Amino acid sequence: MGERIYLQYPGNGEPVAVATGFSWGACLLGFFWALSKKMWFAAFVMLSVSIILLSMGLWGETADLIGTVLSILFAVGCGIYGNQWHRWTLEKRGYVVL
Structure with a gap:
């Protein structure tokens, strides 16, 4: 199991955990995984x-x-690259690493 990186939107008390390493969800589920993470552009490309x-x-x-x-x-x-894309998407939305 990989480590987790926690990101939080400023002003929101709920951190989001993003795993590091290989993403089995992205590998096996493809664009459904991206949709579940609200990664619209990645889902479209996939x-x-x-x-x-x-x-x-x-x-x-x-x-x-x-x-x-x-x-x-x-x-x-x-x-x-799935987990890296997820972290990048959250950071583009304004989330910061705790």
Whole structure:
């Protein structure tokens, strides 16, 4: 388990915990995870890339294999960077690290 970083909006008493390290939620759930974290732009990008990779499978066997490999790599990339994106989004909204 990774450590957690706590961020708080100035004037609000409720801190938000953001995990560090790999995000299994971002890896396995993709844009649904981003929507649950209210990361609207990230959710849109993740959904768009997923649709593009899915449509590659409609072009034939070779494109299907390439699309599958790229989808797996994209999911792993989302897992690696997901928590960083969440922290960055909160900081852009005005949250500060405690």
